[in-house]
Amino acid sequence: MKANVVVIQALEAQIAELDARLLQQAKLRPEYLLLKTMPGVGEVLATIIMLETGDIDRFAEVGNFASYARCVKSAHYSNGKKKGEGNAKNGNAYLIWAFIEAANFARRFSDDAKRFFEKKKAKTNSVVATKALAHKLARASYHILKEKQPFDAKRCFA
Template identity: 35%
Template sequence: MKTIPGIGEFFARLVDAEIDDIARFRSPKKLAAYAGLVPSTYSSGGKTYHGKIIKQGNKWLRWAFVEAVAPAVASDPQLRSQYEHLKFRGANKARVAIARKLLTIAFQVLRDQRPYEWRGANGRESVSVLTLR
């Protein structure tokens, strides 16, 4: 868990305690809804509107991943480029989007029981955080 950019010792323990068993969640979307990192929706007249993130959900998990965005963006060039691309919509929207991406990465890391691996721009070069090649 600590191999994910932005997740240190404290956040790894907090996420581990709050998620408990990852098998409870069938998909990253279910975990994002549990954490409260999904937009609210309002439908009327055949149109659906998306609003701010929902207030329900695990506030500690949501807080941990939103706070992990700054160090993650500073250390991972791929996340930094995605953040910069999304920032024109608003800095807070970009932070929430990257927080949800980090949550999806955490879901895959916990489900597969493997460390996070950074993929290069061409998709072929990969650097494992634990063992540098």
């Protein structure tokens, strides 16, 4: 047990050092602080979202960004029947990871996010509800970066 505690402490020290280097090396824009206003998004996730997104003006609409972040399905439907799938691996894998992580933290620490998650989970399952919450956060981050305004829970979860 003592050996495990020593290993955990050593890993925590290395993680703290990596976080400090990340913040030193990253060229952060002012939107970084706005991204941190989202529930579930801290320093590391805000950095990842900002750097992996790049210039937000390259996305014409919020749906384009959500698709790039892999937060929407790629299935094609016609007359209510599934007719195939598009390129499911198209987009940025790091963004979907960041938004899923943010969704998991948001549902634990934000009442609005938890309420949305529980309502969605009652209709489907936990995985689909987490992905739906990640999609909400992706859309919110698009608006944060585009409009340069802090997170608004009423607008996101209304």
